[in-house]
Amino acid sequence: MPAPKLHQAWLAPSRRGFLAGGAAFLAAPPVLAADSDLSFEHVYGTTTLTEPARRIVSLGYNTQDTVLAFDVVPVGIRYWYGDYDYGVWPWAQPYLGEAEPTLLTGEVSVEVVASLEPDLILGTGSGISEAEYALLSQIAPVVMREPQYSPYGSPWHADTRMVGKALGMPEKAEELVAGVEAKFSAARERHPDWQGQTAIAAWHDGGQTGAFMAEDTRARFLTELGFVPTEKLVAMDAIDGFYTTLSPEDLSALDADLLIWISSYDRAPDIAKLAMRRTLDAHFEGREVFAGQLIGGALSFGSVLSLPFALDALEQEIDLALDGDPATVVPSAEEAGLIP
Secondary structure (H helix, E strand, C coil): CCCCCCCHHCCCCCCCCCCCCCCCCCCCCCCCCCCCHHHEECEEEEEEECCCCCCECCCCHHHHHHCCCCHHHHHHCEECCCHHHHHCCCCHHHHHHHCCCCEEECCCHHHHHCCCCCCEEECCCCCCCCCHHHHHHHCCCCEECCCCCCCCCCCCHHHHHHHHHCCHHHHHHHHHHHHHHHHHHHHHHHCHHHCCEEEEEEECCCCEEECCCCCCCHHHHHHCCCEEHHHHHHCCCCEEECCECCCCCCCCHHHEEEEEEEECCCHHHHCCCCCCHCHHHHCCCCCCEEEEEHHHHHHHHHCHHHHHHHHHHHHHHHHCCCCCCCCCHHHHHCCCCCCC
């Protein structure tokens, strides 16, 4: 997808071209044996592996997490954002160990990808075009998102099962999925009052305010906890399938029972100064939570590893915001300067 005019990397991954380096050196696409256990139907066709993958180039902006969850380190990782070695954030760093994968930044070089000698290129969540898929397929089999999902809309459980299948570890994939689902189920049981309440994950950057829509990882996190979006937000069109922008004169779509701001603390003053934010009941009644760069990053990655990390960090914050007492201080909102 073309990058929206948003400045923060976590708002929308910019799609990089694959024009760096020529393709003349590439051989014909590999001939792949038919194996239904290793066959993947995806948005650009069907890819079948001859054997479980071991050398993976992860081109998705967040798929390194998914591969690492299987105790497999990708030979190449696509950099998204954040000042962490090899593009691996704290929740996934224990799985990296002493490995030093190649970090792919800027334009992805065909030559660099080829030099890594992958037996699988993971393209889900990468935003690559069909032409780029065809070019990369001359290096190694490429697996994309399932056809029913938008470019950045493949959910964590689908990605986990896809990677587990590609690695020949489908049972491990089910264990990982069940573990995360159990954490969210337990949270829902602890907070029956959350079920059916409205919640929005919002952002403000470069003078523009918006919210994440149903297919986005940040919105899905709230759905996993039993929340629903506001009717006004549901009625709005999603841009590129995962976010929308709002008029600065009308932020009423954000007036949910719970409002989570996805940002960074150095940008929090801009949110605090939003004039129309001060008209929201969520603001007056202390029902705002602030997710800074680390926790916002965990929500943005939305992976089998990052979602439990985000839940552990946010559960108490959400509980305080929704306790019904406007005088209750939500620590993250106080630190961000959002307290009325």
